[in-house]
Amino acid sequence: MRWGILATGGIASAFASDLRELKDDAELVAVGSRSTAAARAFADRFDVPRAYGSWTALADDEDVDVVYIATPHSAHRVAAGLCLRAGRAVLCEKPLTVNAVEARELAELARGHGRFLMEAMWMYCSPVIRRLTSLVADGAIGEIRAVHADFGLAGPFEPSHRLRDPAQAGGAVLDLGVYPVSFAHLLLGEPDEVQAWGHLTPEGVDDATGMVLGYDSGAMAVLSCSLAADTARTAVVTGTTGRIEFPRGFFYPEQFVLHREGVDPEVFGPPAAPAGGRLQGLHGLQYEAMEVMRCLRAGETESPLVPVEGSLAVMRTLDTVRDRIGVRYPGEA
Incomplete structure (x- = not known):
């Protein structure tokens, strides 16, 4: 299963590290950030083949099966929505969004596009x-x-x-x-x-x-x-x-x-x-x-x-x- 990670902060690094535990089942193939330099540094650290300096470029990568959204929750609706519209499955950090109205919008978007959506409630x-x-x-x-x-x-x-x-x-x-x-x-x-x-x-x-x-x-x-x-x-x-x-x-x-x-x-x-x-x-x-x-x-x-x-x-x-x-x-x- 080919993964992308959107954002490059601490939780993104933790997820990338743990994904290595699943090397027989999962491959981290792309990372996206608002900064090309940040994406490149993350890619170099975790041996990720492709680094994108925009969220849209990651979402549009058809070789990515599922995207892990690792932004602060204030950006979850925009980031997850971008990926769902582009045809990617989404695992989105918690809380799912800032409020229930935004969360319902994401849920309806996922269902309307027939795409997988899950909140990253690891617990x-x-x-x-x-x-x-x-x-x-x-x-x-x-x-x-x-x-x-x-x-x-x-x-x-x-x-x-x-x-x-x-x-x-x-x-x-x-x-x-x-x-x-x-x-x-x-x-x-x-x-x-x-x-x-x-x-x-x-x-x-x-x-x-x-x-x-x-x-x-x-x-x-x-x-x-x-x-x-x-x-x-x-x-x-x-x-x-x-x-x-x-x-x-x-x-x-x-x-x-x-x-x-x-x-x-x-x-x-x-x-x-x-x-x-x-x-x-x-x-x-x-x-x-x-x-x-x-x-x-x-x-x-x-x-x-x-x-x-x-x-x-x-x-x-x-x-x-x-x-x-x-x-x-x-x-x-």
Whole structure:
């Protein structure tokens, strides 16, 4: 399967590194950037045959089967749309877009052109997370009553940093909050009620937000994200007959612990994990690439692991959170 990468930042480099893990199935054949020099430097670093100084040139390369969109999320709609219109399958970094309106536009574009689209929610493709959902589905902890998760970075970030720039859809919610929100959605679905409180920077984006998602079933998710504090980055899923605890890095876990009354704690890790290894890869992004290629070879236009409708539901929740805390980006109604 022939891959292209659009953009050349840190996440693009991580993806290119992990794609090497799949050398028998995947080949990185092209990279595109707004800068010819940046594209050439990236191509030289990762032995990519073709480097383009424009997004359009990459999208128009008919030898590319699928493009990984690695831009900041403020550019996802434009970049992914360009590739879909040109006939490429698309794996787009998270969050899928800036808001639900943009996400719906991308989904409709993909469906209208019969093209594959998947949000790069690598957490959903992790073997450990898939083991979690299997255990929950089998009733290992009964009915889920609560999900707790957080993701925070210490900062500080300068006012000019993209994470504080409204024009680049900055703020904690879209960059970090998407992880705990997506984790809650994976286990409980779209909430029936959303409440949130946030602290805003002078630029008008959030640097700390707390969220409570409520469900008519009686379940709740208590979530937080921050650009001002290095939080534990842990998660706990509590059910009527037990709980599952994730250590630091719940969105890319090496293991989790199942606790049940009257039973010794059980530790679950990835299948056939190497001693001291992290999911058999450098970053764990190879699993989302594997899922994309599986889907494309099966003729599927979206992934059952990361369904488009699920990504749209997450965007609706993120929209509601931003509405509650008063964050608006340029051009939004």
